[in-house]
Each structure stands twice: as structure tokens, then as C-alpha cells.
Amino acid sequence: MHVVPRFRATAVVAAAALLMAGCATGPGLAKTNSPRRTVQAGADANTTDPSTKPSAQAGKPVDPAFAAERLRLINPCALIEKDLLQTVGTPSKYTSSSYTRCSNYMKDKGGKTLNFTLDIGYSLTSTEVKNATKQIASLKSGEQKLSATSCFIWVVTQESPAQAVRIQVGTSSDGSEACEPGRKVLEGVVRKLKGNPQKYSPPKGSPVEVDPCTIVEKAALSPVLGASPRSLEFGLHQCSWTGQSAQMQIEFKTARIPKDGKFDEKSVETDLGGGVKGYQAFKDGPFPTCELVVVRTKDQSDAGEIAEFIVAASKEKELDRCQAAQAFAKAVLPALPQA
Structure with missing residues (x-):
């Protein structure tokens, strides 16, 4: 055994x-x-x-x-x-x-x-x-x-x-x-x-079987990346797209689910509609980034699975990265397995 x-x-x-x-x-x-x-x-x-x-x-x-x-x-x-x-x-x-x-x-x-x-x-x-x-x-x-x-x-x-x-x-x-x-x-x-x-x-709502590169429609990417973003898969559960001085990424992963939703010390709760909450954190720097986490499953011991949406762009690009991350999540979440 x-x-x-x-x-x-x-x-x-x-x-x-x-x-x-x-x-x-x-x-x-x-x-x-x-x-x-x-x-x-x-x-x-x-x-x-x-x-x-x-x-x-x-x-x-x-x-x-x-x-x-x-x-x-x-x-x-x-x-x-x-x-x-x-x-x-x-x-x-x-x-x-x-x-x-x-x-x-x-x-x-x-x-x-x-x-x-x-x-x-x-x-x-x-x-x-x-x-x-x-x-x-x-x-x-x-x-x-x-x-x-x-x-x-x-x-x-x-x-x-x-x-x-x-x-x-x-x-x-x-x-x-x-x-x-x-x-x-x-x-x-x-x-x-x-x-x-x-x-x-997998439990109901688990994203473990989802191909992150094919679940995302071009319409969810074009407002930030333009008409022809380049995709790059990394491993089996992560995909990113680049274009027009910006990058978007989705990843499904396991995580301990904090009771207060603070996946990051900068996490802020945001309403994604339909009773779904996200937890976003903006990180400044040479390539300012917004990371938005949405919990997909959680067990009684707070072990679970999350979908993470990331929008990053060069400092000079005028873009509300967290607003873009929310729009990204709202476009993708309906296509994911539902609990």
C-alpha cells in the first residue's frame, strides 16, 4: 500500500x-x-x-x-x-x-x-x-x-x-x-x-481536464492583444498569448484556499457576476501585471483548485490591467466545468 x-x-x-x-x-x-x-x-x-x-x-x-x-x-x-x-x-x-x-x-x-x-x-x-x-x-x-x-x-x-x-x-x-x-x-x-x-x-467544477489553449476564444484576447496574438502553451494547464506590448495568461492549478480569499497580500475581492467572486492583485514594475484568481473547487480542509487569469503590459501601454483581467475571466468562466 x-x-x-x-x-x-x-x-x-x-x-x-x-x-x-x-x-x-x-x-x-x-x-x-x-x-x-x-x-x-x-x-x-x-x-x-x-x-x-x-x-x-x-x-x-x-x-x-x-x-x-x-x-x-x-x-x-x-x-x-x-x-x-x-x-x-x-x-x-x-x-x-x-x-x-x-x-x-x-x-x-x-x-x-x-x-x-x-x-x-x-x-x-x-x-x-x-x-x-x-x-x-x-x-x-x-x-x-x-x-x-x-x-x-x-x-x-x-x-x-x-x-x-x-x-x-x-x-x-x-x-x-x-x-x-x-x-x-x-x-x-x-x-x-x-x-x-x-x-x-475530478470533482464537479474541476478544470483539470481542460485544455487552457483551446478554451479561450480570440474575442477574449483581441481587445488587449490585437487580432493576431501568438500563443504559447506551458505544461498541460497553462497557456499564454502575446501581442501589442502585452501578454495574457490562463492557468489551472491546485492551491490551498485561504479563508479570507487573500491569495496575495495585495488581493482585493471583485464581483464577476452570477455570484462568482474573484481575487485580484495588481503588481507594478517594468511590466505592470494584474493577477485574478477564481476558486473552482474546495474541500473541507481548504485544499482546492483555481483558475488564474493574468494580464500584463509594458509600462507605457495605456491599459487598466485589472479591468482587462476581469473581462478575460468573464469571457472564459462560462466555458469551464461548473460545480
Whole structure:
């Protein structure tokens, strides 16, 4: 039996309760076993080198098992179950901070530090795409060893835009080889992904399955960005658009829901109509930004899911960023799953 925790810091008592329950998951995202960030201004998260010749169709995964609509529902903690981690050491508690990330801070077979953090639907940079010159489980693979004790390893699951399943490995400072156990675990992760991994069973109103890039109509973007904004997806739950010295972004994520709605110390409650409240925070600077958070689900322990709308623009651009963020949210919210 293993424990997959909530998507937030979990108290010892709650962890014990989850252990009794078996495999629990993030806010209201119960298990099933069915078949089968901030504004990224100028980021090259999904760009690839022009000389790269994709072996898969644009927008299509290299294998149906890695399709975005499938990955959005897969619990990453279930991909590094104890049966897999026990092949390289002694697993500990699972922690997760997002839909697509899971960590286990464990020990190797010699009792020394061996930590894993798994990301699915990870957006590759052009450099990471170029460096995917190896193979794991018949997929293109790349490695980046930051030090003797830290290693990132990824397998390419989609080439355009470039996405991967990535694992970060950390070991103790005695010179332990960090990449070797990572390769072994990542190979097991790919095997599980191609099988029947545990999936979330989303509560009503959950946005976990929504493609953020396709849910937004151009009409919601054009007042701020003009007629031809450029879209950039980042991961499986975030999308941004740029144009005319401005940027707009939507992201779905897990969060602890503060009882006072203060997601940020600058948060101000705003009425979005239909009984829906948003919590906006304006942040000044070289690229003034308004962030608007709307709660989509919340459980009894205040763990939940949110939709975050961001509007940012260069300082010289005349724009009420928070008013634009409200209009953005009002245009998108009716298309999201309703509680």
C-alpha cells in the first residue's frame, strides 16, 4: 500500500488518515482505475531548433499514451509507486505541489539520500530538445547533470510543441551517481504510462481536464492583444498569448484556499457576476501585471483548485490591467466545468 498525498502540505494526522484510506490524491481528486507559473515573457519553453526534423506530427504525441488529454488526468504519484522506487532504495512519503508533479524524498539501498521529483507534460526548451540524443524505453532522452549530486533526465513525449516526462534526482554529497537511478526509475515510469496508471476522478467544477489553449476564444484576447496574438502553451494547464506590448495568461492549478480569499497580500475581492467572486492583485514594475484568481473547487480542509487569469503590459501601454483581467475571466468562466 502506498500513499499519494493531497496537493498541499499535509499534516501528520491527515497523512495517517490517507494511509488508512489507501491511495488518496489532491483536492477532491479521488482515485479511479479506468482503462487505458507566472507570465512566461519571451520564454522559449516550447520552441524547437529549425533544423530539428520532428518524427511526429505537430501537436501529436509520439505515442497515444502521451496524449495531453490523457496525461491531464494521470496522477504522477502513481507513476512512481513504491514497487518501482523499491528497486533503487527505500521510499518515504509522497508530496505533490501540482496536478503534474510528485516527489519522494527517500533513501538509497545504502541508507543515503536519494530524492526524486517527477513532472509529466513538462515543456522542453530548445536546448533540451537538442540534447535529447540518448534513448530510454525507445524514446529520445536527454540528461543534464548539474553537479555530482543532481541530475535531470527527460524522455520526449511530443516533438512539436516539445513536451517530456522529466525526473529530477538528488543524492547525498558523497559523490553518489545521481543519473543512474533516475534512468531506471524513468524507464519504469514510461512503462506505467503505457499501461493503466491511476487517474484522478475530478470533482464537479474541476478544470483539470481542460485544455487552457483551446478554451479561450480570440474575442477574449483581441481587445488587449490585437487580432493576431501568438500563443504559447506551458505544461498541460497553462497557456499564454502575446501581442501589442502585452501578454495574457490562463492557468489551472491546485492551491490551498485561504479563508479570507487573500491569495496575495495585495488581493482585493471583485464581483464577476452570477455570484462568482474573484481575487485580484495588481503588481507594478517594468511590466505592470494584474493577477485574478477564481476558486473552482474546495474541500473541507481548504485544499482546492483555481483558475488564474493574468494580464500584463509594458509600462507605457495605456491599459487598466485589472479591468482587462476581469473581462478575460468573464469571457472564459462560462466555458469551464461548473460545480
